[in-house]
Amino acid sequence: MIEFILNNQTIKTEQPAGSTVLDFIRYHKKLTGTKIGCREGDCGACTILVGAFENNKLVYRNITSCLMPLINAQAKHIVTVEGINQTELTPVQQAMVDSSGTQCGFCTIGFVMSLTGFVMNQTQTNFTDAIKSIDGNICRCTGYKSIEKAAKILSNQIEKRPTHNTLNWLIENKYLPNYFLGIEERLRKILIQQFTENKQAIKLGGATDLNVQKHQLIKKSIVQNLYDDPSLKTIEKINNEIVLGASVTVAQFSESNIIQNIFPNLNKHIKLVSSSPIRNMATLAGNFVNASPIGDMTAFFIALDASIIFNTNRKIKLKDFYKGYKQLDKTEDEIIEKIIFPIPSSTTFFNFEKVCKRTHLDIASVNTACLINVDNNNIIQQIYLSAGGVAPYPKYLSNTCSFLLNKQISEIVLQEAITVMQQEVAPITDARGTTEYKRLLLRQLFLAHFKELNVEINFIIN
């Protein structure tokens, strides 16, 4: 049985643990405010807010309910539009109306929920954050300009939001109904689930890959929730290494102070990865195990020379994890527990590049990450390069790295490195581009790393 709070109502349900929260709220609870646009996490029409304890604090995040398995709702607060509606429009709803941020109305609830999440979230303070909160919401009617206006109105309003007793302020100003005051206490009384291992179970992270690829199967199977296992949620700095729990989400990773201190451009890089609601669900280990050739976080961590540790205590380098298309160095029963990477020195340069048809909320045509250490004579002391979309799995460009190591950066060296690189990749033509395009793009993004490092690369201009 799964127990959680839906809006103001405590739910105990025997519905399949692997069925989606979307189907539960729409078809079992008849809460039809939440819409279905794709069932793939790609449109945001089904956006809801999920309140859960993070570091013992109740935090609300927007997620796409079409991908969220019911089991991941255990002991959480699920909020749909019906759960924020009051007699009058809330300021978020009013802002959307006043700026004509709605036309056909089908996407609208998703925007309302995401923007409500924005005003609720202490760490989000400005217009950029407001836009970020709706970067997973697609609208086909408005062209977004009016929605930007609503976001502007709201980011102005929350300048008055106090840092203490925020919830009271939100309730006083009608962003939320009264009952929110009692939620924290009610939630604490619901047991979080037992995370006992179940060998037959399908292991679920955020299920953002699983529910896209195999939702029929998940619904009918025994599932095990790794997503909420507290032992898999830690972010620690231990000596010269960062140790991450496997179920740390992309959002949690990017928000962590420890991590932010290491990567000055982190926000810019993470903005290229999926969307806010997906990042709120997507776990790092899920990205690694899914083994998509274009996995962004995988490319990112390969270039960090990361290792993974299984529940069997086996430890391997992430770059050695991949054996072929969706073939992994992992037994059925092995679960990733930890992800470890050495903290790059302060002189180390790290960069991540990704190009797709649409810059945001899209899968890469090609992505690549690069960690590089160059001495005063421009000699490469250390280099890790990865690339996605150019091989059947996330590729560590080992030949290119070996070639570049200990060489002084020059036009000729880079040209030669490109030749080496082209020999170790084999991109295929698909909906994300032709072979020729992907090869050219890889060359360009390789050079982009060096341009970001302030190396002159004008030689490529014809």
Place this chain on the structure above:
Amino acid sequence: MHTQSHHNIFIGPEYPNHVKGKSIYVDDMPVMEGTVHVKIFSATIAHAKIKSIDFTEAEQTEGIIKIFSAKDIPGENQIGGIIPDEPLLADGEVHYCGQAILLIAAENEDAAEDALHKIKIEYEPLEIITNPRVAYAKGKLLSPTRKFVLGNSSETFKNCKYVFEGTTETNGQEHLYLETQGAYAYATEFNSVKIFSSTQGPTAVQRTVARVLGVSMNNVEVDVTRLGGGFGGKEDQASTYGTIAALVTFILKRPAKCVLHRMEDMRMTGKRNPYSSDYKIGLDDNLKILAYEVTFYQNGGAAADLSPSILERTLFHCTNSYFIPNVTATANSCKTNLPPNTAFRGFGGPQGMFVIEAAIDFAAKQIGVEPYIIQQKNLLQNKNELPYGQIIENCEAEKCYSNTMQKANISSLKNEIINFNNTNKFKKKGFALMPICFGISFTHTTLNQARALVHVYTDGSVGVSTGGVEMGQGLNPKMIQVAANALGISTIKIKLETTNTTRVANTSPSAASSTTDLNGHAVYDACQQINTSFHSFIKKDLQLNKEDVVEFRNEVLFVNNQSKNISWNELIAKAYLARTNLSAKGFYATPTINFDKTKEKGHPFSYHVYGTALTVATVDCLRGTYEIDFVKACHDVGTSMNEKIDIGQLEGGLVQGIGWMTMEEIVYNEQGKLLSNALSTYKIPDIYSIPKEIDIEFLDTQNDNLAILKSKAVGEPPLMYGIGAYFAIRNAVLAFNPKSTITYNAPITPEKVLMGLYNK
């Protein structure tokens, strides 16, 4: 009729409902006990004979009620709207991937899903054609070739200083209405059905259902609350799903629901027609375009659907906003093995405009001038004759163009861009101007008619029914405005009812940007009829003179401009007691329009909408990505009756047009299988990819026009501003690589940009 200025920003009761999640779409309707869920088993091969099909095992699956094939259709297995060339369920042959073959009626969706996998089918493959030029070469046309001729182009080319030829391609576009296709139906008494359909064309659904079920139209009631977007995709194609639900309910006598999943929708439904085109353009010394020849090869897909009509509009707009005295325009609707392509905002107009813009751009580059010099010299003026014979009146082309030039300060902008491009090695900017001239009316003259039903209830509240469908375009608020205006009462008193074929019959689809004009006039007519009977009652009751002018202002009676301090409510109640007719059926047929297809000449449009947009784009020449810096435009709205809605249409249309021209790429493989078959592989603009700034100025014109309240149609025209984004990006590519061989092939995806930046 005097307009009430505060109504300029009236939003109506819909938006507050939308933001609360209370607006109801088909899938939100409470389902009745015993509802059957319908799944479609569709073709996985684009062209084949069905050798055998066996669904015995599938039908025995738990939860399956019945599997329907073409044999179960009681009436005609035919859903073709213009030309009867499309079966509801494939019978013997399939013509495109995604074509419906069987219907699985099940107790729930999961059972239906299970049964899908148990159906055994064997195909005998036939030749697959996906390219319209190949289809043309093999004589596969959906409808006869059309040709518009003005003057004598072939003779004139001999006298031209410059003559250029070329080829262009524009790809299709997925509608991506956020609400997928769907319908819910149940059987009613006397062999009848009632269908709740997500359709732009309630009557089209009704007609198709009647035909397929073999019943009369009065046995079929279609009701539409609203759509979660349509954009043309639910003009004709919604009939399929309405008919499927109706068929199942008609046979099983249980309510039936058929709502498509996104991937089914993308796979099964048609899209904007791709076009491949050849042009030849001739100019004189002064850069006047003297002659233009163009041949369009429209990719129609496997059945006619609306393609022949779309083709016609391509011809109507083949010279866009320019006067060209000698034109020969030929258009072929080619039959291929893709899902039947269909209406999409602009309805073939954008595809025609792209070609002339490419021709002008190419000519300009060859001659060595800025394209806008040629554009500007050839803009339409009053009394010009269009290739289809209509004479231009109330022309606003030059005004819009020069306003936009001024707004953007074109000469300094040009210098800024040159400076930017000189100082930035890996970033280049480009700009383009895009004028538009778009004809308003259905080009099929018959469709330019509408009806409306208005009731005034005894408490003074008003119910309005029209044949128009609200799909986000703001029809309902505008209809409320028209009624409020005509009756002299507050908008709060008026409720827009669902669109229902038993209340308003013989509707034209909500399309061609004409819904507000046609239905608005019909509402106005109905209100005037009520005014006539009601006002004559008032005159009798208050013993006024025949000549006295009676009207209501804000629900208060005014006689000869004097307030009488008597309220609308009070008088309505009295009028009822005195047995006055307080209901009326309004009717409107657009006057003056006509078109003779045998001569391809006439006056098909009630008026034209003009405008010009300027787009500036920046290309990242290292990565091949781009951003739109801004779009500035001057757009002719007549006298806007609702600025908020009109701005929303302009911005939304523009961004949709930019999407079509930039990132939206439909990919079929050579076997006719859709590869861009989900939102993960087909990308429409998100909030980060829109222009950083959109600045649209209304050209407020007081000219008389046939638009309702003089407020010109605004649904489709702005989409075509998106074409400017294509040329702006292309120009930036050329700034980096002047020798680039980049062709006129839209959309200009990051792939095409990068290849263009680095080819030689």
